Amino acid sequence: MTDLERAKKHLEAWxxxxxxxxxxxxxxxxxxxxxxxxxxxxxxQITYWQREVSRLQGKGSRKVFRAVPRDF
Structure with missing residues (x-):
């Protein structure tokens, strides 16, 4: 059982x-x-597990991009 499946089961139980x-x-x-x-x-607990499910699904995760300025 994956962490996401487990989190969904907990959410359903709550x-x-x-x-x-x-x-x-x-x-x-x-x-x-x-x-x-x-x-x-x-x-x-419902709020906690909803956030956990969202986190494990990758929703709301921040992505960091790096730009390197160049002078041509």
């Missing part, structure tokens, strides 16, 4: 987490309780 939190932050079944991560933390 987007799924955001969707899950939107349907309920926590719930209880009998004596068991599930509390999901905070929405602010999920959004931070």
């Amino acid at each position: 987007l799924d987490a955001e969707l899950a939190v939107s349907t309920g932050q926590s719930y209880r079944i009998g004596t068991r309780q599930l509390t999901r991560a905070s929405l602010s933390e999920i959004r931070k």
Whole structure:
């Protein structure tokens, strides 16, 4: 698995987490309780992984060119 594929999987997982939190932050079944991560933390991770995917795809990368002036 490449780094780009891994970053896309992480991004997809955090987007799924955001969707899950939107349907309920926590719930209880009998004596068991599930509390999901905070929405602010999920959004931070989504931003991080979106940037990582863009970086690995080469978007937004800066290219440096060098010019040498010549006097003919």
